[in-house]
Amino acid sequence: MYERFVAPHVEATRECVPVMEKTRTSSRSKHPEVVAAREKVVDARRSFDHERTMENREILKEAKQLLFNTYDKIKGEELMEKVQRMEAAQGEQRYGESWRVIN
Numbered sequence: 001m002y003e004r005f006v007a008p009h010v011e012a013t014r015e016c017v018p019v020m021e022k023t024r025t026s027s028r029s030k031h032p033e034v035v036a037a038r039e040k041v042v043d044a045r046r047s048f049d050h051e052r053t054m055e056n057r058e059i060l061k062e063a064k065q066l067l068f069n070t071y072d073k074i075k076g077e078e079l080m081e082k083v084q085r086m087e088a089a090q091g092e093q094r095y096g097e098s099w100r101v102i103n
Contacts, residue, residue, distance in 0.1 A: 028074050037067040 028034060044063040048056040082102075089097040 031074050033070050037070040041067050
């Protein structure tokens with residue numbers, strides 16, 4: 001009984017409801033600074049895997065920390081840009097734009 005109710009809805013959904021593509025709001029992982037930091041981590045990982053010394057372990061640890069810090073820096077820059085856009089929209093009394101920036 002339940003199946004007779006669900007099947008038409010599934011079919012109608014497939015026909016009538018458009019499929020929305022997922023969009024990423026940011027591409028932090030493709031930012032040049034992040035790419036460079038990630039390459040350092042990969043190189044440090046190779047060195048550590050090849051020769052497991054305390055020095056290589058420390059280099060790997062520093063490279064990972066640099067990558068995390070780079071992500072944080074990029075995220076901070078994006079947030080500051082959003083704040084500036086929101087403040088500009090508020091100043092021009094474009095409240096809808098402000099809410100779009102927030103969300």
